[in-house]
Amino acid sequence: MNPQYQYDIFVIGGGSGGLTVVDEAQMLGKRVGLADYIKPSPHGTQWGTGGTCPNVGCIPKKLMHMTALIGEIRHELTATGWQGIDPHSNHDWNTLVNEVQRQVKGINKANDDWLVTTNGITYYNKLGKLKDDHTIELIDKDGQSGFVTAEYIVIAVGSRPSFPNDIPNVKQLTITSDDLFSLKKAPGKTLVVGASYVALECAGFLTGLGYDVTVMVRSILLRGFDQEMAERIGEFMKIQGTKFIRGTIPNSIEDVEGKRLVKWLLNGQEQSDVYDTVLLAIGRSADTQNLGLEQVGVQTNKESGKIIANESDLTSVPNIFAIGDCVQGRLELTPTAIMCGKRLIKRLYSNGNQVMEYSDVSTTVFTPLEYGCVGYSEEAAVKKFGRENLKIFTSEFTPLFWNFANRKGTCYAKLIVKKDDDIVIGFHYLGPDAAEVTQGFGVVIKLKAKKNDLDNVVGIHPSVAEEIVQMQTWK
Ligand code: FAD
Secondary structure (H helix, E strand, O other), X not given: OOOOOOEEEEEEOOOHHHHHXXXXXXXXXXXXXXXXXXXXXXXXXXXXXXXXXXXXXXXXXXXXXXXXXXXXXXXXXXXXXXXXXXXXXXXXXXXXXHHHHHHHHHHHHHHHHHHHHOOOEEEEOOEEEEEXXXXXXXXXXXXXXXXXXXXXXXXXXXEEEOOOOOOOOHHHHOEOHHHHOOOXXXXXXXXXXXXXXXXXXXXXXXXXXXXXXXXXXXXXXXXXXXXXXXXXXXXXXXXXXXXXXXXXXXXXXXXXXXXXXXXXXXXXXXXXXXXOEEEEOOOEEEOXXXXXXXXXXXXXXXXXXXXXXXXXXXXXXXXXXXXXXXEXXXXXXXXXXXXXXXXXXXXXXXXXXXXXOOOOOOEEEOOOOOXXXXXXXXXXXXXXXXXXXXXXXXXXXOOHHHHHHOOOOOEEEEEEEEOOOOEXXXXXXXXXXXXXXXXXXHHHHHOOOEHHHHHOOOOXXXXXXXHOOOOOOEO
């Protein structure tokens, strides 16, 4: 402990990464300070403790996705004799929002209780800003400020939705995922702009809840993901009723009697439509403006605002670290921010030497047909190893329960295998319970299993995951 400073470690940003750092450090008896402050969205939406994931990210998103899936099951319930179920009944938006917010507030309360009752943690609901390399300015909601000092500083301020800067009043005329999960009024006919996983997930569950949804996509779906899988997701969403406008972006958005008149160019022709809601999901930017980074010498990428940190999470200032979504080149996921935070504290205080590995991280896109993957996409594998050096196995299948109500569409799985050593370097699964299926195969890929190992696994029957072991069709 260095008595020169008030805190051994001070964290700016109490999301998935920041809270992990706080927790791990307090367990080792360190004096820990945390500043977490939510800047309201342009519509004034605010939320409680825990950061993006529990408030405006993973958790409310998954609850809404699950609600849409539950609605889909109404068809199977009717087909299998359950009485009193109307598969075409309407959904009530406000009931869902209230339930989602009830669950979110439960998480906030657990966080609040933990932050105020745990020895060793001092929590400030204040905006943090670097004053010098050991001093943090803390500014409250009324603009009053004070200063604290720390030996180490960890920046974990996350990211926020991006807005285009060439559409006048765009912040007032659109909403983002920051607003959607607590939206007081049903979104109605919605234009989702973007093709990120956030865009497709929101479009998917809004369609499932019964809204008229169009997705406007500038170029490809799910950049960075396997494109065959991405296109299959789009096709399945179309079957479910989501409309797509490809190859364009909005030129203008205007308010017309409370609705949104959106104009765009397609093949040189101006087109337009009127929507109740325009949901922007065109990407996220690091929340690093006004953090005082430049004045302290913490280097950032000037375009994205992301902090540049090395593999040990160290910034250009020797006692200032950065983790999570605000760092350049990191996977923007809750579990990566958490593991990164854990490893940082182990390295700082308990002789740990592991850095965060960002390869072979399993993830799932919660579109109506869920997509789980780990390892190389087909494009990335072909680029790195050459198509002639790969074997790509695929399987198309229909889950047993889909036959009750003749669901349309097909599920699909793909394994990418290196020819020289038979190691499976890519796993892709499009089907029910993708997160649950993919988590197990994540271990398989991490352990560098061979295709022959999978061939020796006896499948569980009847299941969808059995499609992945003993896959024989070579693309
Ligand atoms: P955050 O969780 O964003 O936390 C940063 C915190 O810092 C916030 O509370 C912020 O208000 C605060 N802050 C910012 N500036 C300051 C300041 N100057 N002073 C004090 N406090 C400040 N990930 C998954 O793994 N699975 C999913 O299914 C998933 N779904 C998602 C769905 C949506 C709609 C979104 C938006 C994200 C989703 N994510 C998902 C991503 C995941 O939420 C993030 O990767 C994760 O929350 C990043 O954690 P973090 O600690 O870097 O930042």
